[in-house]
Amino acid sequence: MESPSSTRPRHAARTRRPALALAVAAVAVLVTSAGTAPAQADPGDTGRMSKLNKQIAQLDKAYGGDLAKLKDAQYGIQKAQQKQRLLQRDLDGARTLVAQMAASQYMTGTTDPAVAVLASDDPDNVLNNASLASHVASNQAAKVRQIEQLVTEQKKAREEYQKKVDELEKDIAELRSQKRKVQAMIKKFKPxxxxxxxxxxxxxxxxxxxxxxxxxxxxxxxxxxxxxxxxxxxxxxxxxxxxxxxxxxxxxxxxxxxxxxxxxxxxxxxxxxxxxxxxxxxxxxxxxxxxxxxxxxxxxxxxxxxxxxxxxxx
Structure with a gap:
């Protein structure tokens, strides 16, 4: 028959597992929900850009060739996409490390503060929570602050990308609206x-x-x-x-x-x-x-x- 003292570690382990799972899951939710963007454009973005690229090719052929302004916009969008991919790579690596930190801290005997903070209903502010910063070692707190910065930069990169795509759509619409004027110009100055x-x-x-x-x-x-x-x-x-x-x-x-x-x-x-x-x-x-x-x-x-x-x- 097991004594009360012999059953305590097993009971503690059983009670820790759900909290540990909650901590790790909360970290993932935190990093992905706080303004991050996918590493690559989602299917809607891909279809949107495919349509715009096709329109540029058609206009380039019909409007006298080399629409440098639109091609420059395409170049800017490609740079914005690359920036998103690089930020997402850094964010994925940091997210994995913080999940490991949460697990390690809990398994070595750390009590509820970190789990409570990580499980907060307000993930946008959780990274600033003083209890988390005091709960982890200084190098871990620095990593958390790094993630906060990455989340902010990823959100800005996503907004920059969307802004550039919106501007390209407007430029194409403006150019198409001047079809008669452009065609008259081309007729006057036949290539x-x-x-x-x-x-x-x-x-x-x-x-x-x-x-x-x-x-x-x-x-x-x-x-x-x-x-x-x-x-x-x-x-x-x-x-x-x-x-x-x-x-x-x-x-x-x-x-x-x-x-x-x-x-x-x-x-x-x-x-x-x-x-x-x-x-x-x-x-x-x-x-x-x-x-x-x-x-x-x-x-x-x-x-x-x-x-x-x-x-x-x-």
């Missing part, structure tokens, strides 16, 4: 065939290049046809880069002024010259959807068009 004997640029691009060079040149260099990187209209001879500094360096005050004047002239004379869009200082002005718009950060002076004015023609 020209690539040429030979002129460096591969089209006659229209050559005219724009010469006109701007006469007005504002000489430039350090003007680059037109290329096939490397993301060639955009460069590959078809319908774009030139008017450099205002070289070597990937930020331009001087006079160089910036030259770029400003070149970009302003191109926009003001776009209808006369057949210019499709202008990019300067991480902004784009597309004649099919007028107005300057900030572009995504590509990570460098040249990639963000701070050292040159990009001009594309129809």
């Amino acid at each position: 020209e065939s690539p040429s030979s004997g002129m460096g591969g640029v089209t006659p229209r691009m050559l005219k724009v290049k010469n006109t701007i060079d006469i007005e504002f040149g000489p430039f350090p260099i003007i680059g037109c046809v290329r096939m490397t990187g993301d060639p955009q209209d460069h590959a078809t001879g319908r774009a030139c880069d008017f450099m205002v500094s070289t070597g990937g360096t930020m331009p001087s005050a006079s160089g910036k002024s030259l770029g400003d004047r070149t970009a302003e002239y191109a926009v003001a004379n776009a209808n006369r010259l057949g210019i499709k869009y202008v990019i300067w200082r991480q902004r784009i002005y597309d004649m099919r959807s007028p107005g300057w718009r900030t572009m995504e950060n590509r990570g460098g002076v040249t990639a963000n068009h701070y050292d040159h004015v990009h001009i594309s023609v129809f």
Whole structure:
């Protein structure tokens, strides 16, 4: 016959198991419910982006090619998705560790405070609870604070992603609403065939290049046809880069002024010259959807068009 003292450990173990399960489950609920987003876009997002990408491809073909503004929005959405995936990976790892912490603390004899805190009905505030911070060791409390930060960052990343998708939908709708205007523009400036004997640029691009060079040149260099990187209209001879500094360096005050004047002239004379869009200082002005718009950060002076004015023609 077992004595009362011999039955106590088993009884304690039995009573601890439900509380332990509650602690571990509560940690999972806490981390996933406090504003986290899935590692990848959910099926609704996937279908939404698939539809938008198809619309961009159709518009790109029908509206004179290379809708750089919409493609820049696509790039921003891809970056936002990648940020979500990385945050989710960190969050998953932290969540597992905290679940192990809760189990370890309880099994080593810690009493109810942690379980009560973790099982709180208010998971948004549980990570700030002083009783939890005092209940775990200092390194564990730091991990809990790290999770709180990850939860907040994941929520912000999700909101940023949704905002970018919403903006892309608006841009597509705006462009489609100007269908007659854009088609008239395309009819007026029918795309020209690539040429030979002129460096591969089209006659229209050559005219724009010469006109701007006469007005504002000489430039350090003007680059037109290329096939490397993301060639955009460069590959078809319908774009030139008017450099205002070289070597990937930020331009001087006079160089910036030259770029400003070149970009302003191109926009003001776009209808006369057949210019499709202008990019300067991480902004784009597309004649099919007028107005300057900030572009995504590509990570460098040249990639963000701070050292040159990009001009594309129809």
